[in-house]
Amino acid sequence: MNTRNSIVYLVMLFVSLKAYSQNSAQEELNYAKTLDQRASKIVNTLEIADSAKYNRVKSLIVNQYRELNAIHEGKKAKVGTEETAASRLTLLHSEYLKKLSAELTSEQVDAVKNGMTFNVLAVTNKAYQDMIPSLQPDEKTQINTWLVEARELAMDAGSSEEKHQIFGKYKGRINNYLAKRGYDLQKERAAWNARLKR
Structure with missing residues (x-):
């Protein structure tokens, strides 16, 4: 050069x-x-x-x-x-x-x-209670416990997408728990949607 x-x-x-x-x-x-x-x-x-x-x-x-x-x-x-x-x-x-x-x-x-964490804990808690009005106190406590755990993990996630994935994983756990407790979630969701339309 x-x-x-x-x-x-x-x-x-x-x-x-x-x-x-x-x-x-x-x-x-x-x-x-x-x-x-x-x-x-x-x-x-x-x-x-x-x-x-x-x-x-x-x-x-x-x-x-x-x-x-x-x-x-x-x-x-x-x-x-x-x-x-x-x-x-x-x-x-x-x-x-x-x-x-x-x-x-x-x-x-x-x-x-x-x-x-975009207030996902409160929104999700309310959604479950609105969707299934017959939830028992111990079931509400378990749902809240898992959502609090999810929030702690989501706080440290690197993106909003990762935060929502963490909550999604815990919602899956909650849905499995509720199904084992005898709730038909599809039926509960359909009834909830019908209530919301009224």
């Missing part, structure tokens, strides 16, 4: 790196904005009057999303093992809940969990 070609190559490389850097900076700004909006939406439901506390809680949520993303991106890039990622998620989950609990009541912590 002669001197002139070397200079042209270096100029093109510099321009490419600068464009890449600008794109990366813009992507980071967009990502930060998305996380801020997502966290604000959750924190706004908590009725926190103290602005300093509001900002601390919002920061905790934003940081949690960032840490979760880093772990899941590492899994995609095959950095470390699945076991390493799983143990990092478990530790991150535990630390996050400790930090939230230091700032919030248990009801507010639950509201954060629900916000991070």
Whole structure:
């Protein structure tokens, strides 16, 4: 490569790196904005009057999303093992809940969990109770227990699709449980749909 070609190559490389850097900076700004909006939406439901506390809680949520993303991106890039990622998620989950609990009541912590999982727990619980009005107290308790377990796992998922897949798995478990308890879910669903149309 002669001197002139070397200079042209270096100029093109510099321009490419600068464009890449600008794109990366813009992507980071967009990502930060998305996380801020997502966290604000959750924190706004908590009725926190103290602005300093509001900002601390919002920061905790934003940081949690960032840490979760880093772990899941590492899994995609095959950095470390699945076991390493799983143990990092478990530790991150535990630390996050400790930090939230230091700032919030248990009801507010639950509201954060629900916000991070699109309120699927409450919606699904209500749907089962509306669909099967004859559910017994122990059955309602079991359904809620599994949905709470699903929510804990879904909080750490890498995407909304993965969160919904986790809840889907638990809904399957609930449906099997109810079928074993003698409920005809197709019949219950048809009757529920008929009630909704009325």
